[in-house]
Amino acid sequence: MSASKAVATSSSSSSCSDDEFSSFRGKTTRQASKAEASSSSSSSSSSSCCSYHAFLSFRGKDVRKTFADHLYVALTQAGIHTFRDDDEIERGENIEQELKKAIQQSKVAVIVFSPDYASSRWCLNELLKINEVRKAGVMHILPIFYHVDPHAVRWQTGSFMEAFVRHEEQLKVEIDKVERWRAALKEVADLGGEVLKDQYEASFIQNVVKLVGNKLDRKLLHVASHLVGIDDRVLK
Numbered sequence: 001m002s003a004s005k006a007v008a009t010s011s012s013s014s015s016c017s018d019d020e021f022s023s024f025r026g027k028t029t030r031q032a033s034k035a036e037a038s039s040s041s042s043s044s045s046s047s048s049c050c051s052y053h054a055f056l057s058f059r060g061k062d063v064r065k066t067f068a069d070h071l072y073v074a075l076t077q078a079g080i081h082t083f084r085d086d087d088e089i090e091r092g093e094n095i096e097q098e099l100k101k102a103i104q105q106s107k108v109a110v111i112v113f114s115p116d117y118a119s120s121r122w123c124l125n126e127l128l129k130i131n132e133v134r135k136a137g138v139m140h141i142l143p144i145f146y147h148v149d150p151h152a153v154r155w156q157t158g159s160f161m162e163a164f165v166r167h168e169e170q171l172k173v174e175i176d177k178v179e180r181w182r183a184a185l186k187e188v189a190d191l192g193g194e195v196l197k198d199q200y201e202a203s204f205i206q207n208v209v210k211l212v213g214n215k216l217d218r219k220l221l222h223v224a225s226h227l228v229g230i231d232d233r234v235l236k
Contacts, residue, residue, distance in 0.1 A: 053080040053216055055106035057126055062114035067146055067201060071110070074205045080212055082110075103129050103139075108215050110208070111188065112144045113153050118163035124181040131184045140215045143193030144208060154189035156182060 054075060058068040068084075075082045083102045085095070103109065109130045117123050133139040145153065152158040167178050194211070196204055 051105035052083045052102060052107070054082040054108045054110055054212055055103050055130070056082055056084050056110050056112070057123070057130065058112040059114050059117045059120055059123055062116050063112055063146060067114075067205075068112055070201065071112070071144075071205050071208060074209050075110075075212065078209045078213065080209065080216070099126065100129055103133055106139065107217075108140045108142060108212050109134070110142050110144060110212060112146050113148050113189075114146045115148050115159045116163070117148070117153075118156065118160040118181075118185070119166070121167070124184070127184050127188065128180060131188055141188060141191055142208070142211055142215065143188055143191060145193055145195040147196060150189050150193065150195060154186050156185060160185070 056068065056072055056075070058064065060068075063069075072082055072084050083106055085099065103126070111127065111130065130139070130141060134141050143150075143153075148160075149158070152160050156164050164178065164182065167181070168175065171178055194204070194208055
């Protein structure tokens with residue numbers, strides 16, 4: 001999801017630590033005139049999707065040093081500038097806000113659903129934000145079902161059901177949030193995706209890279225000049 005550098009603590013990252021962040025509420029734009037509003041909307045849409053080709057979301061305890069890392073390397077070697085928390089967020093920065101911003105600034109979200117994905121509230125809140133941006137029409141999502149059946153994700157059975165039983169017990173006063181997690185899982189799983197099954201991971205990853213590339217319109221991509229550590233990954 002090479003050994004990863006620590007970001008702030010091992011429990012706070014885009015790899016879905018168990019910490020919880022609040023639902024994101026987008027900034028509202030004041031309208032002055034119809035022309036100005038149209039221009040502002042166009043500019044906002046462009047800037048919100050222009051810094052990264054892909055945002056990689058995964059459960060760190062499941063796949064950080066294995067599948068997710070191999071996928072990240074393959075994406076970057078293919079010239080697909082990919083956000084992964086331990087490479088992009090500098091120590092001391094506000095991780096929650098940086099993750100939200102990175103999601104908004106990505107054109108494709110690659111979500112690796114692994115067996116323990118739903119056990120992390122961080123993962124589930126991250127999924128909510130990704131799905132929100134998708135429904136706004138500015139992001140594509142590519143679900144990856146890694147050693148998990150899409151049916152288990154869609155209907156929260158198996159390990160996903162066990163995770164939600166725990167969430168419901170621990171968040172009795174926030175059942176509405178649990179229901180939004182459930183709805184987001186179903187909506188994203190309904191999009192279809194790639195299922196590993198018994199395939200070789202190397203060839204499976206290459207196919208994922210190809211699919212991500214197909215979803216990108218690289219002519220529209222603009223990488224902000226202030227981002228650090230990306231010179232070797234930016235498309236020339």
